[in-house]
Structure formats: structure tokens, C-alpha cells
Amino acid sequence: DRLHPPTLTYANLPKEEEETVWNALISGADYPMKHAPLADGRKRFEAQGLSPVLFKGFAISLRYLLDLEMDSIESRIAELVDYLILALNQAGIAILSPTGSKERSGIVTVRVPFDLTQSEEIKALEEKLHKARIIALPRSGGLRLAPVSVTACSPMRSVIF
Incomplete structure (x- = not known):
């Protein structure tokens, strides 16, 4: 709560909810409110994650460069x-x-x-x-x-x- 605005991090999540929240972040699915509710007084959460497809393309590009x-x-x-x-x-x-x-x-x-x-x-x-x-x-x-x-x-x- 010392951050302004307060943020939700994995440290705030119960261990059993981390995978659900992570999967929502990387898939672009709706934010899983019931698993990680917003802090009191907060109205929205913008999840940002990188697409697994982009990660795969990046990995293939790196492999190609290393092979060359x-x-x-x-x-x-x-x-x-x-x-x-x-x-x-x-x-x-x-x-x-x-x-x-x-x-x-x-x-x-x-x-x-x-x-x-x-x-x-x-x-x-x-x-x-x-x-x-x-x-x-x-x-x-x-x-x-x-x-x-x-x-x-x-x-x-x-x-x-």
C-alpha cells in the first residue's frame, strides 16, 4: 500500500492462484477478478503480458542467428x-x-x-x-x-x- 497507486504483485497472491493469474496475463483473457481482486478503492486493472506466440518467434529468431x-x-x-x-x-x-x-x-x-x-x-x-x-x-x-x-x-x- 506504500506505492501510489498500490499495485498487485505475485507477492500479494496466494500461491495456488499464481498460475491462474499468469495464464490470464499471457493469453490475453479477461483479468481473473475472483482470483486476484483489486485493492480497496481501485476501479480497474490493466494486465500486460507478452504473447507466447511472440516469445516463440523471438526464440526461433535467436536460434537462427546462433545457427548462422x-x-x-x-x-x-x-x-x-x-x-x-x-x-x-x-x-x-x-x-x-x-x-x-x-x-x-x-x-x-x-x-x-x-x-x-x-x-x-x-x-x-x-x-x-x-x-x-x-x-x-x-x-x-x-x-x-x-x-x-x-x-x-x-x-x-x-x-x-
């Missing part, structure tokens, strides 16, 4: 960043982020011919990228490109040309 091995993912991203930096340099596009292999990351930020302080310009840029099926974000006065290990070179070429 992190070294191969890192190597692939480095190849893509090498390709991107080379193509950007050849096209005369200014790169704002570090390009040296020791200083850079998997993110390349470039200067774009848009005024990124103007929302209309950002919208125009986002539309152009969306049509090309490219996800990139305006950052620090430039456009942030972050290839992932499954990125093909053709979408990166469409950013440049």
Missing part, C-alpha cells in the same frame, strides 16, 4: 559496408560517418540533397526510399543506412543511383 554464427553475420555486414562505402565514394556522395575499418560500424551516414530540418523534405525523402523498399532514417543531418546480413546489393545500389 555471429562471426559470419559480422563478416557479411562488413562486406556490405565495404560495398556501400566504395559505391558511395564512386558516386561522389559525401559520407559523414567514419569509413576506416577500425573506426566504423555497420552504419553508414551520408549527406543527402534534402534539407532534413524541414518536415516536407523528410517526407519526400521517406517516400522515395519507401518506393525503393529501403529503410533508412534521417540522423545527424544525414541519412543513416544500416545494412543487415540478409541485405542484397541491389537495394543499396538503388540508394546510390
